[in-house]
Amino acid sequence: MRILLWHVHGSWTNSFVQGDHDYLVVGPPDGIGLAGRPWRATETSLSEVDADLAVVQQPEQLGLVPRGVPVVYLEHNTPSAPGQRHPMADWDGLLVHVTHFNDLMWDCGSTRTVVVEHGVVDPGPLYTGELARAAAVVNDPVRRGRIVGTDLLPRFEPIDVFGMNTEPIGGLGDHDLGSLHRELARRRVYVHPMRWTSLGLSLIEAMHIGMPVVALACTEAVRAVPEEAGTVSTDVEDLVRATRELIADPALAHEKGKRAREFALARYGLDAFLRSWDDVAKEVAG
Missing domain, CATH: 3.40.50.2000 (Glycogen Phosphorylase B;)
Structure with missing residues (x-):
């Protein structure tokens, strides 16, 4: 699957692009691209992209997704206060939270939400505590x-x-x-x-x-x-x-x-x- 995404949170993206898909990271002028990261991903321009799915992480990115590409919205953050209305509240798509706490605290209205908890590339048992x-x-x-x-x-x-x-x-x-x-x-x-x-x-x-x-x-x-x-x-x-x-x-x-x-x-x-x-x-x- 060809997945279009923006480089917003580097550590999260580092884990996400470890999968078996083709990852297309939006470059300038609409994104920052790979920004020097050695990821198994391709920096792309939105004018040239051919994707099966877009992972959107900020409201302004929604309008940049090429027509016809299915979208999932990923929310990384906690609300400013419990019960804050989410920008994608009452949306007809799927909103993914990274923690159960965030899912609990955001008011997403009728928007369907799921939680995909974080995963990280294992750095190995490096601890010495010296x-x-x-x-x-x-x-x-x-x-x-x-x-x-x-x-x-x-x-x-x-x-x-x-x-x-x-x-x-x-x-x-x-x-x-x-x-x-x-x-x-x-x-x-x-x-x-x-x-x-x-x-x-x-x-x-x-x-x-x-x-x-x-x-x-x-x-x-x-x-x-x-x-x-x-x-x-x-x-x-x-x-x-x-x-x-x-x-x-x-x-x-x-x-x-x-x-x-x-x-x-x-x-x-x-x-x-x-x-x-x-x-x-x-x-x-x-």
């Missing part, structure tokens, strides 16, 4: 502030913060994905301080690596992190204590990290993700 420090991945922590828990990070010292535009708060700056995974794996525990975002793929990747995790019990984290993999709580002091215990006890950290990896492979493995998307594609494109 550095007695915590780690977090937070993109644009200064601009996004409390939403991503930037104000909480100093409470987890010693902690290293990775991601885009992290330098203003003393983070370690941008990394390519392979380097990021290797650096995360050297830290003892992964901290997920997000108050209100969709489920971060960095959390799932950290669990795949084999890291124990502590996470705020917000949005989808309560479903994504089992008790045996770490600690989930709305009490930040609970999380701080758990982080200190894991830093002080490498054996405990390794055991919880092992359980985290087992869980992540079972729930957020790439095979299940791709099978679910195959089902969606067959239903919508026929």
Whole structure:
């Protein structure tokens, strides 16, 4: 099947294009194309495209889909507030959410929705935990502030913060994905301080690596992190204590990290993700 899509969220797209279809990524002037990513995909112009299905991720993309191409709308984000009306509410197509929390909180009216949970390319069991420090991945922590828990990070010292535009708060700056995974794996525990975002793929990747995790019990984290993999709580002091215990006890950290990896492979493995998307594609494109 020839699937047309836009490069909106690189990590999600990296998983999506691992399937058995021909992936056509919209290039300029209507998209950013591959943007240097080494994906098994073809950058295309909308004037030349011949597709069996389009995966639309923003309302403005709907009007760009060539006539006659079936469409599925993919929503990556949480609403700004519970009950916010979705732009595709009362639409006659299929809307796909990436988490059950998002499906619960968006008001989609009569639009039919399904959930296809995240899947990630397995980086492998890289965890060593050799550095007695915590780690977090937070993109644009200064601009996004409390939403991503930037104000909480100093409470987890010693902690290293990775991601885009992290330098203003003393983070370690941008990394390519392979380097990021290797650096995360050297830290003892992964901290997920997000108050209100969709489920971060960095959390799932950290669990795949084999890291124990502590996470705020917000949005989808309560479903994504089992008790045996770490600690989930709305009490930040609970999380701080758990982080200190894991830093002080490498054996405990390794055991919880092992359980985290087992869980992540079972729930957020790439095979299940791709099978679910195959089902969606067959239903919508026929």
